[in-house]
Structure formats: C-alpha cells, structure tokens
Amino acid sequence: MKDVNTDALKTRLVDLVNQHAKLAQVINDSLFSFAELGFHETESSKFLTATLEQNGFAVQRGVAGMPSGWVARFGSGGPVIALGSDIDALPNVSQVPGLAYHKPLVEGGPGHGEGHNSGQAVNIAAALALKELMQREGLPGTLMLWPGIAEELLAGKAFQVRDGLFDGVDAVLFTHVGYNLETGWGDVTGAGGLVSVEYAFHGASAHAAAAPWRGRSALDAVELMNMGWNVRREHLRPEQRSHYIITYGGEQPNVVPALAKVWYYLRETDIENVRKNFDICNRIADGAAMMTDTSVTRRMLGASWPRHYNRILAETVQANIERTRLPAWTDDDQRFARVVQRAAGGKEVGLATEVAKIVTKPHSPGTDDIGDVSWVVPTVQLRYPANMASLPGHHWSNAMAMATPIAHKGVLAGAQVVAGSVLDLLLQPERVAGAKRYFTEVQCKDQTYVPFIGKDDAPPLDLNQVAMDKFRPLQKPFYYDPTKYDTYLEQLGVVYPTLEPPQ
Numbered sequence: 001m002k003d004v005n006t007d008a009l010k011t012r013l014v015d016l017v018n019q020h021a022k023l024a025q026v027i028n029d030s031l032f033s034f035a036e037l038g039f040h041e042t043e044s045s046k047f048l049t050a051t052l053e054q055n056g057f058a059v060q061r062g063v064a065g066m067p068s069g070w071v072a073r074f075g076s077g078g079p080v081i082a083l084g085s086d087i088d089a090l091p092n093v094s095q096v097p098g099l100a101y102h103k104p105l106v107e108g109g110p111g112h113g114e115g116h117n118s119g120q121a122v123n124i125a126a127a128l129a130l131k132e133l134m135q136r137e138g139l140p141g142t143l144m145l146w147p148g149i150a151e152e153l154l155a156g157k158a159f160q161v162r163d164g165l166f167d168g169v170d171a172v173l174f175t176h177v178g179y180n181l182e183t184g185w186g187d188v189t190g191a192g193g194l195v196s197v198e199y200a201f202h203g204a205s206a207h208a209a210a211a212p213w214r215g216r217s218a219l220d221a222v223e224l225m226n227m228g229w230n231v232r233r234e235h236l237r238p239e240q241r242s243h244y245i246i247t248y249g250g251e252q253p254n255v256v257p258a259l260a261k262v263w264y265y266l267r268e269t270d271i272e273n274v275r276k277n278f279d280i281c282n283r284i285a286d287g288a289a290m291m292t293d294t295s296v297t298r299r300m301l302g303a304s305w306p307r308h309y310n311r312i313l314a315e316t317v318q319a320n321i322e323r324t325r326l327p328a329w330t331d332d333d334q335r336f337a338r339v340v341q342r343a344a345g346g347k348e349v350g351l352a353t354e355v356a357k358i359v360t361k362p363h364s365p366g367t368d369d370i371g372d373v374s375w376v377v378p379t380v381q382l383r384y385p386a387n388m389a390s391l392p393g394h395h396w397s398n399a400m401a402m403a404t405p406i407a408h409k410g411v412l413a414g415a416q417v418v419a420g421s422v423l424d425l426l427l428q429p430e431r432v433a434g435a436k437r438y439f440t441e442v443q444c445k446d447q448t449y450v451p452f453i454g455k456d457d458a459p460p461l462d463l464n465q466v467a468m469d470k471f472r473p474l475q476k477p478f479y480y481d482p483t484k485y486d487t488y489l490e491q492l493g494v495v496y497p498t499l500e501p502p503q
Helices: 006-019 021-034 042-054 119-137 157-162 218-235 271-292 311-324 331-343 370-374 405-427 429-443 465-478 488-492
Strands: 058-061 070-076 080-086 141-148 171-177 193-202 241-248 259-268 295-304 379-384
Touching: 006 021, 006 119, 006 405, 021 042, 021 119, 021 405, 021 465, 021 488, 042 058, 042 070, 042 119, 042 141, 070 119, 080 119, 080 405, 119 141, 119 171, 119 405, 141 405, 157 295, 157 370, 171 311, 171 370, 171 405, 193 218, 193 271, 218 241, 218 259, 218 271, 259 271, 271 295, 295 370, 311 379, 311 405, 311 429, 331 405, 370 379, 379 405, 405 429
Parallel strands: 080 141, 080 171, 171 379
Antiparallel strands: 058 070, 070 141, 193 259, 193 295, 241 259
16 A cells, blocks of 8 residues: 555554553453353353444354354455454363462352453454544455354364355464463474364163173273273374363163263374374274274364464564563562462463564464464464463463453553554555465465364364353352443452462
8 A cells, every 4th residue: 555654553553452441351351250161152252242243343143053153344355354362261260360379259160261261352452443443544454353162172163164264364363362472483383283082982781780791881992992092102103192081981880881982182293193193093992892892983073283373474463563562560460470370380480571582483282273274364373461471271370360450451462463463464465465375385385274074063062061051150140240340350359469368
C-alpha cells in the first residue's frame, strides 16, 4: 500500500488495544472461573461468542461437529487472517488465583493449570482494535477468530482441519500462554506428533468363581497389551514418549469382564516414527486379543502432527515483539512470582524482564494439535507473558497467576503484538505472499500432510462428560460476575499478592 504511515497506524493501534484492556481482563477472569474440560467448554464459548457478536462479528457455532466450537468473522476480501487460541481447562488443578499456596476453588475440580483462559482475551482485544482501525482507514481483509477445542486431549484441531475450517485462510496467528514474548520458526523439536487412541477388548462374561472357564476376560487382554507394550519400549527409539490409562476394567471382581478399555498416547519426534509406533501398538493389541480369545476394536480420539512454524510470519511477529517490549512488572508481581516458584519446587527466577530472541529450532517437550493446522496453512505461534517460568506445567501452581495483574498485563502485551503483526500482513501483501512461498517451497517441499483421523472418525464428545456433570454445579457459585466486581480477585476476597496461608 502506498502513502501509509505504518508507524503512526501502529501507535494508534496500540492505543486502541489499550482501550480494550478492561474487556480483556473480564474475558480472562471469566474463562478462568468457568474452568471447563475439553468438549464441554459451554459457558466459555457462550460468553466469547456473545462478546464477539456484540462487537460486530458474524459468528457460526457448532463447527466441525463440536458443540463448543465456533468461528467468528469480520471484514471482507483478502488477506484472511485467523487468530486462534485454546480454551479448555485441566482436570484436578482447581486453584484460587492470587494465593502463593495451594487452595482449590473446588476440591478435585478442573482448573486453568495451563492458562488457556487467557488466549482469547489476547485475540479479541487485538481483533477489536484492528476492526476499528480497518473501518476508519478503509483497510481490506478478513479477521477470523476461532478456539482450540479439547487441546488437552489433542482431539480438536485435526477435526477442524478435516472439516475445512481453514479453507481460504492466508495465515494463522496462534497464541499460547507463556512467560515471555517469544516466537520462532521451523520444525518444533521435542515431543513432535501424537496419536491418541482407545483400544476396546470384547470378551464374554461368566461367574468368576463358579465357571471362569466359560468367560473370556477383556481385562486380561488389556493387561497383556500393556505388558507387551512395556516390554517393547526397550526396543523403541529413546525419543518416543508413550502413556496409557485403563479407562474401563469391569464392574466387580466376581464377574469376568466382557469389556475393557485402555487409552494410549503415542508420541514421537517425526511423523514417520509416530506411524511406526502406532503400527507396533496395533499389532500388540491384536496379539493380546489372540492370546485371550477376545476381539479388539480401536477408536481414534485425537491426533497431532509435529508442528512447523512459518519463517516470514515469525519474523513479522518478532519485529512487533521488539516494538512492544515486556510489561512493567511491579515489586508485588515479582515477589509473588518468586514465592510461587519456590512453592512449586522451581528456581526463583521471577518474571522475565527482557524479550526473547527469535528461535530457529523451537523446542517443546509437549505436543500441540496446532501442528495439523500448520501443515495446511502458514502458521506461527506467539507466546505471551501471562504466567511464570520454572513451574511444573499441568499443575495447580500454573493457575496461581492466571487471574492476577500478571495475567492481565501479559494479555495486553500479547494483544499489542498480535494486532501489530496482523496490521503488517494487511498493509504488506508481499509478507503474505512470502509466507505462502515458504510454506510451499520450503516447509512442504518434501512432506505432504496426511491426517491420522479418517473421514468417518468423529470428535469424542463423551470424554469429560462425567467429570463436568459432577463439577459444573459445584463451580457455578464461583463464576465471575463483572457487573458486581471489578476483578475476579475482588469477588473471591483475595488481597494480591497473598504469599502465606493464614495462621
């Protein structure tokens, strides 16, 4: 575009983002209070879609066969820029925010022990600022917002990809909570890809004492499968990570189990070795069925390809990171961070004070199903500083900061980076073209995306149903009411920071 003062527009854009600071805080705190497990993000999605509709976005609900899925759009024409972030919570990590010691809101209940309550606040604050600027300046382009559903189960984005959610999208900016402003490009090293699969063994019941020879134990088959896999581990590459739980083993000991189920996560660093280990696991399951004279079926619960982030998009985001810089942390913020880090058994490093440099070999010990998205459209991830380093992850300590001033400041910094990065893509078509060239000529030169899930696989909506039926009524009294309280901490009566439990 000619005759555009990009620097002046970005300065204006930062002001517009900051004008949405209150809304971003309300979104962040509200989702923290809902704390819904994957596929049951009902209140979270209802709140987010209502907020977007009230601000002029067109919303489509129930996308990709997931009741809590949605997509929201504003604008027309290209480029089409999609802003995504996850919204699901984790089981058994309920935590009162702002306290530097463990205290569940609901004993045994779900909580935001990864901070997925914050990403949509980042994206919505950025999108609303961009919408206002686009309208004022007559900028063409389409903003698309969407949530990662059931990311903790690795069970949402592959279905979204399969069902065409990203058809026609030019670039994806995906945000995830972190403890700095950081991005990177290239293959993500570490856990790589994953298959999530449930094996169900089918036998025959019998009286376990009177006529056990007439039964065929499905539980025996599960146990033999697990034994076989554990023996085989020694002869797999050390890079693999695999985990399983027995989800059903029968009803009572005196009945030979006619049905038993085991749920496996199979991880590897690259897609070829994920496939190899999946084939091995399937053969072990077949062998266990043969040994017990049972039959076995399998259900794909989710999958994730290894992630690859786009160089041009990452360089665009990094330039905006360096323009934005980190929030100005207070002494209270830093003291709180260090006490929480000590309580969680980590290093007392406090909060980051210098933005991270761009990385060319991003590392992650865990898997994220944004990997599937990254193989169908140029994609980049921004991590924003709404949480603290040196924590265990998937733990109640990771929830302690997520509805405090640390999260609120980190969300706003992330929104400024996202908004500035999208503006660059709207104003400079050559960046979008460069991102597409990198995607086709570098990333996909020798690799073709073939999803693990098939056309007939369905999102496993039954997962987490029992837990949410149990905990949702217990959580409702703790839902945030922004019409009565300025912040969620105020509603809970928490004085920030509270560093020690009452004596």
